[in-house]
Each structure stands twice: as C-alpha cells, then as structure tokens.
Amino acid sequence: MRILITGASGALGRHLVLASPLAEDELLTPSSSDLDVTDERAVVGCLREFEPNTVIHCAARIRSRGADSPEQRLAMSRVNVYGAGQVARAAKEVGARLVHVSTDFVFDGSKPGGLYRETDVPCPLGYYPLTKAAAEPLALGCPGALVVRLSFNESWPYPRAFSDRFTSKLPVAVAAHQLALAAKSELSGLLHLGGPRRSYLEFARTLGADVEPMTLAEVDGPDPLPVDTSLDTTRWRAHRHGTSSDA
Numbered sequence: 001m002r003i004l005i006t007g008a009s010g011a012l013g014r015h016l017v018l019a020s021p022l023a024e025d026e027l028l029t030p031s032s033s034d035l036d037v038t039d040e041r042a043v044v045g046c047l048r049e050f051e052p053n054t055v056i057h058c059a060a061r062i063r064s065r066g067a068d069s070p071e072q073r074l075a076m077s078r079v080n081v082y083g084a085g086q087v088a089r090a091a092k093e094v095g096a097r098l099v100h101v102s103t104d105f106v107f108d109g110s111k112p113g114g115l116y117r118e119t120d121v122p123c124p125l126g127y128y129p130l131t132k133a134a135a136e137p138l139a140l141g142c143p144g145a146l147v148v149r150l151s152f153n154e155s156w157p158y159p160r161a162f163s164d165r166f167t168s169k170l171p172v173a174v175a176a177h178q179l180a181l182a183a184k185s186e187l188s189g190l191l192h193l194g195g196p197r198r199s200y201l202e203f204a205r206t207l208g209a210d211v212e213p214m215t216l217a218e219v220d221g222p223d224p225l226p227v228d229t230s231l232d233t234t235r236w237r238a239h240r241h242g243t244s245s246d247a
C-alpha cells in the first residue's frame with residue numbers, strides 16, 4: 001500500500017514511520033517545507049501525484065498551556081483546522097482513506113470517572129483543543145475516514161506529576177503502533193485508543209521517570225486543566241478481539 005504520513009518528523013510521526021504494521025508499505029513522509037498542509041495546491045498536487053491508498057494526518061501545531069498571542073492562534077487554526085480540511089478534501093478527491101489524528105483534549109475532563117466514549121460530545125477547554133475538535137467533522141467529511149483520538153508521551157520531563165489528574169496516555173511507540181494497526185483496519189468514524197485509566201503520576205512512573213506527586217490545587221494559571229480525559233477504548237478492543245461494539 002502507498003501511505004502518505006503528514007507530520008512524520010513530529011513526536012508521533014517519528015515512531016509511526018517505524019511501526020511494524022507499516023513495514024511492507026511504501027511511505028511518503030514529506031516535511032512541512034516539502035508539503036505545507038495549509039497550501040491547498042501543494043496538498044492536492046501531492047496526493048494526485050503519489051495516489052496514496054491511505055493518508056495518516058499527524059501534522060498539527062500543538063501546545064500545552066499558557067496564553068496564546070493572536071498570531072499563534074491564527075497559525076494554530078490554519079494548520080489544525082484549515083490544513084486538516086485541505087488534507088480531507090484532497091483525500092476525498094483521490095479516493096484515499098483518511099486517518100486523522102485527534103486528541104483526548106477535545107473533552108473537558110469533567111465527566112465523573114472519565115472514560116469518555118466515542119459517543120460523548122466534545123467540549124474543549126482552551127484554544128488548541130478547540131482547533132482539534134473543529135477539525136474532526138472536516139475529516140469525517142471524507143468518505144470512510146477514521147478519526148483517532150489518543151494521547152501519549154515520549155518521556156516525562158518534569159520532576160512532579162499529578163496524583164489527582166487522570167489519563168489513558170500511552171508511551172508514544174505504543175500509540176504509534178496502535179495507530180498503524182487502526183490505519184490498516186477497515187474501521188471508520190471516531191475511534192478512541194489508549195491505555196488504562198490512571199493518574200499522571202502512575203503513567204509517568206510507567207515511563208521510568210523518578211517523579212514526586214503533586215495535586216491540581218497546587219497549580220495556578222490562566223487555563224483550567226482538564227481533570228480526567230481518559231478514553232474508553234471498548235470499540236478498539238472489541239475490534240481487536242473480533243467482536244463488534246458498534247451495535
């Protein structure tokens with residue numbers, strides 16, 4: 001299969017290109033200077049020329065916290081919404097399967113006990129998650145598209161981690177492997193990938209980090225932090241075990 005991967009130089013993309021489910025495939029992994037996803041003509045031209053069976057769209061402008069300048073917000077919207085829309089439109093035009101990467105942060109984390117399902121309605125906190133939520137329906141406008149929500153870390157660069165904030169984050173290599181498997185599946189619509197629900201502290205320690213606990217009450221900042229954006233992965237697990245959860 002021919003697979004175009006956008007954002008291949010990013011944290012997720014670097015692991016995705018090495019994922020064993022894609023080992024036999026012909027991969028095209030343009031850098032952002034080779035293929036700027038906000039350049040409509042470049043996107044259409046690339047897809048017409050390469051004729052991919054599948055496009056895995058990882059490219060995004062991400063950021064974690066703090067105040068964004070208007071310029072940063074504009075740049076984020078252009079890549080995460082407009083760019084995602086261009087990729088979806090071009091994939092539709094050439095008949096490629098679109099696998100669009102989204103985030104658990106489309107949810108506000110206020111659901112008691114977390115474990116958000118694909119049927120739960122997004123309510124993003126902050127500008128970056130808002131752009132990711134806005135892109136999802138654009139991606140789903142491409143027939144057969146799969147929108148994969150996930151969360152991951154390569155490492156834990158902080159001395160402390162929350163003991164009262166919850167996630168279903170995966171180590172990045174595991175997230176990339178699961179994403180590759182999902183891309184090779186025939187699933188469409190929304191799909192949640194993730195590990196078990198656990199605190200940030202527990203997750204950081206699974207990465208081998210030597211971290212001390214902290215609590216949300218210790219944090220002061222302009223943006224509220226989502227408390228529990230863990231994802232329910234029943235649909236994915238049912239698919240992997242050959243049973244359907246879509247009834």
Ligand SMILES: NC(=O)c1ccc[n+]([C@@H]2O[C@H](COP(=O)([O-])OP(=O)(O)OC[C@H]3O[C@@H](n4cnc5c(N)ncnc54)[C@H](OP(=O)(O)O)[C@@H]3O)[C@@H](O)[C@H]2O)c1
Pocket residue numbers: 006007008009010011012013031032033035036037038057058059060061062079083101102103104132150151152153
């Ligand atoms: N990181 C997380 O914790 C996290 C959690 C959940 C979901 N996600 C999602 O996972 C995906 C990958 O995230 P990541 O952490 O790997 O991001 P990353 O490390 O910041 O990498 C972003 C990638 O997007 C590319 N890119 C940015 N602007 C572009 C443009 N205009 N045209 C083409 N490519 C462009 C970058 O290319 P250059 O390097 O050339 O600029 C880079 O390859 C994103 O969709 C993100 O929203 C991330």
